[in-house]
Amino acid sequence: MSLSSVLLYAARHSTKLTALPTAVKCLPHRAALSSVTALNTSPDRNIVDLSQQSIVLPGPERIRVTSYINETCYKPSQFYSEVSTVYDAFKRGQKLSNDGNFLGARTGPNRSYEWMTYSQVGEKARLFGSGLLAHGNQPGSCVGIFSQNRPEWTISDLACVHYSLISVPLYNSLGWESCRYIVNKTLMSTLIVDNVDKATSIIDHADAMPSLRVVVVMDLDDEGTSDIRQRYASQSIELCSFEEVVRHGAQNPSDVILPSPNDINTICFTSGTTGLPKGVPLSHKNHIANHAAIFCTYQDHELTDPNDVHLSLLPCPHVYERGNIYNIMITGVQIGYFSGDMLKLVEDAQELRPTVFTAVPRLYNRLFDRIRTSVDNGSAIKKAVFNYALNQKMKDLEQGTLSRDTIWDKLVFKKIQDILGGRIRQLYTGGAPISGEVITFLRCAFGCMFVQAYGQTETTSCISHTLPCDMTNGHIGPPGAGMEVKLVDVPELDYYAADNKGEICVKGENVFDGYLDNPELTAEAIDDDGWMHSGDIGEWTETGTLKLIDRKKHIFKMAQGVYIAPEKIENTLVRNPLIQQVFVYGDSTKANLVGIVVPDPESFPAFAAKAGVKGSFSEICQNEKAKDALLAWLQEYGRRKGLLGFEEMKDIRLHDEPFTEQNGLLTPSLKNKRPDIAKAFGDEIRDMYTTLE
Incomplete structure (x- = not known):
């Protein structure tokens, strides 16, 4: 079929092939909280004005809470009256499932999923x-x-x-x-x-x-x-x-x-980026309040079909995945575990065919980059059809409509949807910032809600999350139900609450009481008024959502007196398709930044070839000419993305092996372990500063 024929056929069939169950209409401002079932929402249910997603409580502290407020959701300690502990959550799921499948894993010679029912578990x-x-x-x-x-x-x-x-x-x-x-x-x-x-x-x-x-x-x-x-x-x-x-x-x-609700359920030790891990005791009450903070604004998205499946991919020791498992369990649906090998993740997903998928931005970024690279390297006709289809789906998003039954899904996006099994209805992310371009693309390609969440171990995961019907990007949503959030001044970084900028501080039933046997660290994290200080710098948007703009914990001062937030620079540069990972380092006695870069093994060799460098990936990474070409490209890329001159790396070294948990260079939440990376590449860092001098 020619390009003109495809476009003509699509234009004639551009309406939704079916309105239900996969088409979701979300009004741009006064919106019921998503999904098809929201169309049948009772008229007395509170709804969220997407132009005012949080409200300011009276008082000088400018405390904000979600604008989704009623007798259940203002300060919830539990969403279901019969569920006050994790044990109650399991028993509720068992009852709702009618003793259906609960836990599955790939076993046996044919590597299909085998299941245990709720009663068996x-x-x-x-x-x-x-x-x-x-x-x-x-x-x-x-x-x-x-x-x-x-x-x-x-x-x-x-x-x-x-x-x-x-x-x-x-x-x-x-x-x-x-x-x-x-x-x-x-x-x-x-x-x-x-x-x-x-x-x-x-x-x-x-x-x-x-x-x-x-x-x-x-x-x-x-x-x-x-x-x-x-x-x-x-x-x-x-x-x-x-x-x-x-x-x-x-x-x-x-x-x-x-x-009992106040009993400690778990002690999560945060691996952190420095020193020995800190023990975070979390009670059953904390976990149930975390569930309530999410479900109050997601109740129209509650999974009710026992055939729904969550693919457990993020580490179970991480409080984010533990919360996912508990929240899935309370609804009585299924959990299938990935095989443990990231190289087989797609195979796992295609075998399991999950309806719910939760990952970190790094994985979504790689998926996006691979798809875009494949499209860009294809024929002109295929590229034109793809981009036209994407634009049409984006127009639907602007009207508040999510669907995976358009003609574009049939012609273009089905292959993308099939990568994760073809049944995805809910996508979630957390743990790090993710670009709006990637979120919009995934909403269009998968035709489903994409939710970004923000939280910490100390808050049993949730602090805020985007709403399913909000198609805008660049923020992390309003406070979770029952959460109180305020910003406090950070004068050394020139952030002031009066300007709607400052360190994010939190109160709520899901916030921990203090670190295990460590009153000093507890006093640093929780002030005398009971506010937990996150170490993250936030900004309130005009619509009442929270936006992450900086980090207080990982900043350093350069010789010329400027403060540097390396994670901000890394999160900007890692979106460049030529690189897989980057570590930015600054010596407080020096005026320049340097870095360790892990190039992308697929795209970087072609880039290096244009600079006249060929060979194996390892050989290219050791080549000075290839390194200089990539450095110049990253500097230009950073300027285009708004990085300032003092935030620019002046020298880099290339490394052909990625940072991983296994080699001790990433935390379980896939953040750079800064002291460990600095130590591992100490010789390279010293050499770069010697060269710059």
Whole structure:
């Protein structure tokens, strides 16, 4: 079919092929809170004026709350009256699912998803929890979980919930110094891991963890494990398989010991970017309030079909994914875990066919870049059709309409939708800023809501989130329901609350009470009036939404007296398709910034070839001419994106291996671990400053 024929056919069929269930109309200003079911919303339900999404409370502090306010949602501690703990959330999901599928993973030779029902998960959690008690744990004891995402992770967590134990997640990227610190800090006696390699590493460090008495391995059988069992026995530590603990629980059954809302559910240790991790105790009340903060403004998007599926991709130890799992669980739908290999993520998604997908901006950016590169490298006709289709979908967005049943979806966007299985209805992101261009593209391509959330471990995830019907970009939405947010002056960075700019401070039922056994850090985070200081710099927009503009925590002062926020520069530059990652460094005794850049292995070789440099990716990264060409391009790109002269890197070094959790250069939320990267590339940094002098 020719281009003219395609456009003519599309023009004649440009209306929606079907109005339901995938077309969603959101009024531009006075809008019901999204989805098809919102069309049947009762007339007395409060609705959000998208031109005024938050309101200012009386008083000099300029405190803002969501404008979606009624008796349920102004200061909610729980959204459902029958749900006040995570245990209640599980039981509600079990009832709603009619004992449908709950947890799934790819197993067996054909690598299809195999499922456990809610009742099967509940029974296994009860038996495993009984087994934990049989191995000496008591209500209030800390139980460690050191594993990749998989059903046993959630079963272990729910076992703790069933018996008022405290789950303590550990991250792969923590390193053994931090792991030892966490075990000792919590007096942990039981640690659950996923594989024998971790169990071997633990016994290598057992002398430094005197409280440890039991290690449970999810993947442990009798073959080839006699040596490690002997090593554990010699240290007076019991080594058990996951199923052995389940059997011990069956032999020594205990009645469930239900938690109260104020009981600690978990202690999340933030890996942070400096020093030892900080323990953040979060209660059941915190988690349920976090759910309420989101669902008050998302209730018309609540998943009600047991066939809905969430793809669990983000790390389970991270409070964001834990919140996702709890919020999915409370609705009685399914959770399928990715296989653990990011290279197989697309394969996982196409096998699972999720309806809900949550990821960090970095993944969405890569998806966007790959699609745009593919389009730009295609024929002129295909590129013209694609861009025309995208423009038509963008016009729909401007009218507040989301759909995946237009002719453009059939002709152009179906292949993109099929990348993630073809059934996506909800996309979420958090953890870092994401460009409006990417958000708009994904809304058009997938024809579904795209929600950006902002929060921290200390707030059990949610501080604010965009509303499903708001098609504008460049902000992170109004405060979550029940959250109070204010901005306070940061004079050293020239931000003042009177100008609607300042450090974001938060109050709410989902905010933690303080760091574990650390009153000094608690006093830094929570002031005398109970406000938690986030360390992020925000700005209120004209529509009452919050916009992240800077960071207070990671700033440094250069020799000429200017303050630098490196994350702001990195978030700007990483949108360049030639680079995969960037680390900006500044020495306070110097006047210039330098950086470490991981180029994109697909696009950078072609760029280097235009500069006359060819070879393997590693060889190109070591080439001075290629480096200089990329530096010049990044400087020009930064100027076009609004970076100032003193925010420009004056020298860089290229690195052909990405920063990862595994090599200790990224946090679990995929942020740069600044001291670790600076240490790892210390020689290169010194060399750059020597060259600049």
